[in-house]
C-alpha cells in the first residue's frame with residue numbers, strides 16, 4: 001500500500017530536505033504531496049525531486065497557510081485526491097522582520113547562559129508582526145492557525161478507525177512559555193510572535209493527542225536545531241549568504257559544545273525522518289523530538305520533555321475552536 005505524505009513548506013529548506021530523504025528511502029511506496037504557496041517554487045522543487053527520483057509520485061498543491069480561504073480550498077482538493085492521509089508534516093513557517101539584539105548577544109557570550117543562547121536563540125531575537133487579509137496576526141496565522149484549520153478540514157482523511165495517521169509539527173527550541181499568553185494567543189501585545197507560535201504548536205500537539213488518539217490521529221513535535229536556510233539568513237539581512245558560509249568553521253567549532261547546530265537542512269530533517277519510521281502509538285505526547293548532530297557530524301534524534309501542561313493546552317484548543325467558527329462565519333458572509 002502506498003503511504004500518502006503531505007508536507008507544507010515543502011519547496012525549500014528543511015521541508016524539501018525531508019522530501020528528498022523520504023524518496024531516497026522509498027521511491028515507489030510513497031505518494032508525496034508538496035503543499036506550497038508559490039507554485040513556481042513548488043514546480044522547481046518537484047522537478048528537482050523528480051530529477052533524482054524519476055519513478056517517484058510527487059504531486060503539487062497550492063496552499064497559503066496564512067489565508068483561511070486558501071487552506072479551506074486546498075483541504076477540499078486533498079479530500080478529493082486521497083482517501084487516506086498517512087503523514088501530515090506541518091512545516092511551513094515564517095519569522096518576519098527579525099531583530100537581532102547585538103548587545104544582548106555579546107552580553108550572552110560572556111555569561112553562563114552562552115550554550116542556551118546558541119541552542120535556543122533566547123533573549124537575542126524579536127520580530128515585528130504583520131496582519132493578514134483575514135485580519136489575523138501573520139505569524140500566528142502562518143505557523144499555527146492555518147495548520148490547525150488544515151487538520152480540522154482534513155479530519156475525514158486523517159481519522160480512520162482501522163489505521164493511524166501522524167501529524168508532525170516543525171516546532172523550535174525557540175518555543176518559550178514566557179513568550180506565550182493564553183489570553184493573547186495571536187501575540188498582539190508582544191515582540192516574540194515566532195516563539196509564541198512555536199510554543200502554541202507544542203501545546204496544540206498535546207491537545208490534538210488528547211482529543212484525536214481514539215480516532216487514530218497522533219501528533220508529534222520536532223525541533224530541527226539551528227539550520228542555515230532562508231529563514232535564518234533573514235536574521236542578519238546585511239550579512240550575505242556567502243558570509244554565513246564563511247562562518248561554517250566557527251559553527252562546526254560551536255557544534256562541539258552544542259549538538260543543536262545541525263546546520264544543513266538534511267541534518268535538520270533528521271527527527272522528521274525518524275518519526276516517519278516510528279509507530280505513532282509508541283510515542284510520548286509530552287516530548288519534543290530534537291534533530292541533533294554530534295561534533296563528529298553524526299545525526300541522531302533525542303526526545304526532550306516539553307515545558308507544557310494539559311490545562312493550558314486545553315484552553316488554547318478551546319480558543320482555536322472559537323476563532324475557527326468566527327473566521328468561517330465571516331467567510332460564509334463574504335461569499336453570500
Ligand SMILES: NC(=O)C1=CN([C@@H]2O[C@H](COP(=O)(O)OP(=O)(O)OC[C@H]3O[C@@H](n4cnc5c(N)ncnc54)[C@H](OP(=O)(O)O)[C@@H]3O)[C@@H](O)[C@H]2O)C=CC1
Nearest residue numbers: 009012013014037064065066091092093172226227229231
Ligand atoms: N532554520 C532553522 O534554524 C529552524 C527552522 N525551524 C522551522 O522549520 C520550518 C521550515 O523552515 P526553514 O526550512 O528553516 O525555512 P525556509 O524559509 O527555507 O522554509 C519555510 C517554508 O515555509 C513556506 N512558507 C512560508 N510561509 C508560508 C505560507 N504562508 N504558506 C505556505 N507556505 C509558507 C516557505 O515557502 P516560500 O518559499 O513560498 O517562502 C518555505 O517553503 C519553519 O517552520 C521554521 O520555523 C525551526 C527551528 C529552527
Ligand SMILES: CC(C)CCC[C@@H](C)[C@H]1CC[C@H]2C3=C(CC[C@]12C)[C@@]1(C)CCC(=O)C[C@@H]1CC3
Nearest residue numbers: 117118119120121125172173174225226232235
Ligand atoms: C558570529 C555570529 C554572526 C553568530 C550569530 C549566531 C546567531 C545569529 C544564531 C545563534 C543561535 C541561532 C538560532 C536561531 C537563529 C540564529 C541564531 C540566533 C534560531 C532562533 C532560528 C529559528 C529557530 O526556530 C531556532 C533557532 C535557534 C538558534
